[in-house]
Amino acid sequence: MSSWLDYTINGLIVGNVYALVAVGLALIFGVSRLINFAQGSIYLVGAYIGWVAVVQLHTPLPLTIIVVAAAAAAVGLIIERFGLRPLQNSVRIAPLLATIGISFVLDQLVMLTFSPNPRALPSQLPDVRFQLGGGTIGPLDLLIAGVGITSALLLFVFLRYSKLGWAVRAASQDRDAAMQMGVDVNRVNQAVFGIAAALGGVSGMLVGMYYNQIDTAMSLQATLKGVVAEVVGGAGNVPGAVIGSLLLGLVESYGVAVFGTSYRNLFAFLLLVVVLVLRPNGLFVSARQAPPEPLTGTFIAPSRPVRIPRWALAVAAAGFAVLPFFPVSFYVLQTLINAWLLGMLALSLTLVAGTIGQVSLGHAALLAIGAYTSALLSLTSAVPVGLAIIGGGLMSAALGTLLISPSFRLRGHYVSIATLAIGEIVSLVILNWESVTRGPIGISGIPPLSLFGYDLISPSSVYWFSLAVMLVLALLQGRLLTSHLGRSFRAIRDDDIAARAYGLSLNRYKSLAFIFGGFAAGVSGGIAAHLYSYINHETFNTQQSILALTVVILGGLGNVVGAIVGSVALVGLPEVFRIAAEYRILIYGIVLLLLVRFRPQGLLGTI
Amino acid sequence: MTSAPEPLLALSNVNTFYGQAQVHFDLSITVARGHIVCLLGGNASGKSTTMKIILGLVKPRSGEVTFDGASLIGLSTPQIVRRGIASVPEARRLFADMSVRENILMGAFVRNDRDAVARDLERMLTLFPKLGQRLSQRAGSLSGGEQQMVAMARALMSRPRMIVMDEPTMGLSPLYVDRVLELIRTINQAGVSVFMVEQNASLALEIAHEAYVLQTGRIVLSGPARTLKDDSRVRDAYLGGSEAA
Numbered sequence: 014m015s016s017w018l019d020y021t022i023n024g025l026i027v028g029n030v031y032a033l034v035a036v037g038l039a040l041i042f043g044v045s046r047l048i049n050f051a052q053g054s055i056y057l058v059g060a061y062i063g064w065v066a067v068v069q070l071h072t073p074l075p076l077t078i079i080v081v082a083a084a085a086a087a088v089g090l091i092i093e094r095f096g097l098r099p100l101q102n103s104v105r106i107a108p109l110l111a112t113i114g115i116s117f118v119l120d121q122l123v124m125l126t127f128s129p130n131p132r133a134l135p136s137q138l139p140d141v142r143f144q145l146g147g148g149t150i151g152p153l154d155l156l157i158a159g160v161g162i163t164s165a166l167l168l169f170v171f172l173r174y175s176k177l178g179w180a181v182r183a184a185s186q187d188r189d190a191a192m193q194m195g196v197d198v199n200r201v202n203q204a205v206f207g208i209a210a211a212l213g214g215v216s217g218m219l220v221g222m223y224y225n226q227i228d229t230a231m232s233l234q235a236t237l238k239g240v241v242a243e244v245v246g247g248a249g250n251v252p253g254a255v256i257g258s259l260l261l262g263l264v265e266s267y268g269v270a271v272f273g274t275s276y277r278n279l280f281a282f283l284l285l286v287v288v289l290v291l292r293p294n295g296l297f298v299s300a301r302q303a304p305p306e307p308l309t310g311t312f313i314a315p316s317r318p319v320r321i322p323r324w325a326l327a328v329a330a331a332g333f334a335v336l337p338f339f340p341v342s343f344y345v346l347q348t349l350i351n352a353w354l355l356g357m358l359a360l361s362l363t364l365v366a367g368t369i370g371q372v373s374l375g376h377a378a379l380l381a382i383g384a385y386t387s388a389l390l391s392l393t394s395a396v397p398v399g400l401a402i403i404g405g406g407l408m409s410a411a412l413g414t415l416l417i418s419p420s421f422r423l424r425g426h427y428v429s430i431a432t433l434a435i436g437e438i439v440s441l442v443i444l445n446w447e448s449v450t451r452g453p454i455g456i457s458g459i460p461p462l463s464l465f466g467y468d469l470i471s472p473s474s475v476y477w478f479s480l481a482v483m484l485v486l487a488l489l490q491g492r493l494l495t496s497h498l499g500r501s502f503r504a505i506r507d508d509d510i511a512a513r514a515y516g517l518s519l520n521r522y523k524s525l526a527f528i529f530g531g532f533a534a535g536v537s538g539g540i541a542a543h544l545y546s547y548i549n550h551e552t553f554n555t556q557q558s559i560l561a562l563t564v565v566i567l568g569g570l571g572n573v574v575g576a577i578v579g580s581v582a583l584v585g586l587p588e589v590f591r592i593a594a595e596y597r598i599l600i601y602g603i604v605l606l607l608l609v610r611f612r613p614q615g616l617l618g619t620i
Numbered sequence: 621m622t623s624a625p626e627p628l629l630a631l632s633n634v635n636t637f638y639g640q641a642q643v644h645f646d647l648s649i650t651v652a653r654g655h656i657v658c659l660l661g662g663n664a665s666g667k668s669t670t671m672k673i674i675l676g677l678v679k680p681r682s683g684e685v686t687f688d689g690a691s692l693i694g695l696s697t698p699q700i701v702r703r704g705i706a707s708v709p710e711a712r713r714l715f716a717d718m719s720v721r722e723n724i725l726m727g728a729f730v731r732n733d734r735d736a737v738a739r740d741l742e743r744m745l746t747l748f749p750k751l752g753q754r755l756s757q758r759a760g761s762l763s764g765g766e767q768q769m770v771a772m773a774r775a776l777m778s779r780p781r782m783i784v785m786d787e788p789t790m791g792l793s794p795l796y797v798d799r800v801l802e803l804i805r806t807i808n809q810a811g812v813s814v815f816m817v818e819q820n821a822s823l824a825l826e827i828a829h830e831a832y833v834l835q836t837g838r839i840v841l842s843g844p845a846r847t848l849k850d851d852s853r854v855r856d857a858y859l860g861g862s863e864a865a
Contacts, residue, residue: 176729179725179729180729182718182722183718183726186715187714187716189677189709190709190714191726192697192698192701193675193706194729195697195702195778196729197696
């Protein structure tokens, strides 16, 4: 049963599914130099449209495929027209952030429409298996292989022989030159998004049938796998994406064969990080060639930051400090405690993403490292909680910087991919390293916050403690930004080549930023662990990373006060308006989209 | 000014800005039908931006650009190409991973007459005989001179009424420089107007009918190429490249 041939067949079939996602990503990257983080959401939409077609409309399989492809393509065209085309002249990071926002909105709409509970998606195919050498293969395997190969052929014919296909290839090699040949780049973008979405949607439907289950968590996983496959094959390289996908499928399948199912994703992300570090252009392009990325400071929106006088900041801090003396409800304090914890994470991210320009999408991993370190120190080594939290901060600073350091030579979108992968790896290591982290069970009975032997249990004491820690971190970071060091950080962000020519060591400054940022995030995670008393590998997830990023963009990248204002706004406003939890993510997504479109410099301006 | 026929291309009082910085100051240039017009100037004089204005890649803040009597302002680059303007961009900008044949045929992207396009491809091979053996080769693997030939063939494939060229001789060996100039003359004699931007004034003035000298965004000299060739100020203008002249 568990013959190698079976694992090979399984790997290739799964690889075919990844290829359908990755090819779309490669087409889009080729034409727009954009990693489309909404690709997984289209895959999700495809799966649910497939469910509606099969279960409710009882369409036959060929019709189901056509319906899914057409509907997904329509979603892709809408995303291109209304989500991305308005951003054509915007800062480089804007379209990437927009696709993240779109993905949140789409996933949440699917969840609100269909509920988060998994559903069965029957394949309508007979359940038989044929012997093939030492392994077996079923009709669904053949269908997936057939769809994969047919799509690849159609795409090849399209790119090689049709006029629009030529336009796509020309635009992906030199956009301006293609325009000068009369190519309408908007039409090319439309074509590419339509094709990518159709393939992605069909892929989602096939995966749903393969596991006979669909749920909303599919989306992020699909994006991640597609991105891994695409980067392994070389961003923008369509045949490379196919080979990268098959390779990824095989690596995962063999990894599962040797180590077990929970290791599947770990191998995927390790493959990604290894490829990013050793061959950032993918396996098929020489490593010497610079990846296609903007070279100089168009990455964040330039702006004149809003100046807030010191006394106003002091008054605001004092106001929040005396708040518990007033008859405010426990609920208000609780909300603000969450805001202060998020504020620490945002301070960390605004330094890393804003000041030095490394847009991290895996920042929640730093929370997790800090939380686990602090929890384990206090539980198993009986370290006082106050010291344990500092230990969590130090561990986050050290481990976070160590993990990210191989990616220091990457730029722009590649940094985002690498941090996303590292974030996933941290979560997966926590899940699998049972002897230390207690694996999927998580850690319970974490001692409450205490300081110098006094337990901080009352809401107001926890409130003061977290506010004080956040303010200290904010003051330190404010000092840092006005120092020589802060200027060097911004120089690296705005033009790393010029900064290097000026004698700045990129690695050293990036390390310093991650050390400081890692400490702040680790402390936040540590406090959270003692506050929650229970944590597991999913407590600090990608949603939190993206929430932190939204906070930071809302406040203004690099802006210390902005990070705190953004945290209070994004944590507080949904509470004030009593917005139900399931709508919050939707609102975060919409906020992110509106910001990127209308105020990329955030409320208080980038620094 | 010579009494030229009705101009094919006319830029009048164009002012262009990059953010706060003004690139063109009341720029006015005309290209007469059937003529080769050359725009000379040093680095950062605004030459390449002039090309981009004509092709619609950069929008002027004020002023008018007309082609064959109709305004080009507000048109997209593909629309302008369809009006009959082809380009040989700076540093050639071939589609490096496409074959030479595909590159040349990309020039005919705006055309739908497939048979005539095929005949034009044959004609290009007589005009640029070297490319015959290179047709299935990756364009990126050609030498600089060969790439320039492909770029020119590609531009001609749209059957343009005018070709704009950005520094067509830049980075070429002396042998190829002569060939390129000869080809520009041939193309022009076949009825295609040419507007070229050049740093190499003495070469450009050999083949041009009229020339303009651009200095930090202003036209400081213009007239028939023959008279400009002997003008000492021309040498100052493009040798200095700065306001120092």
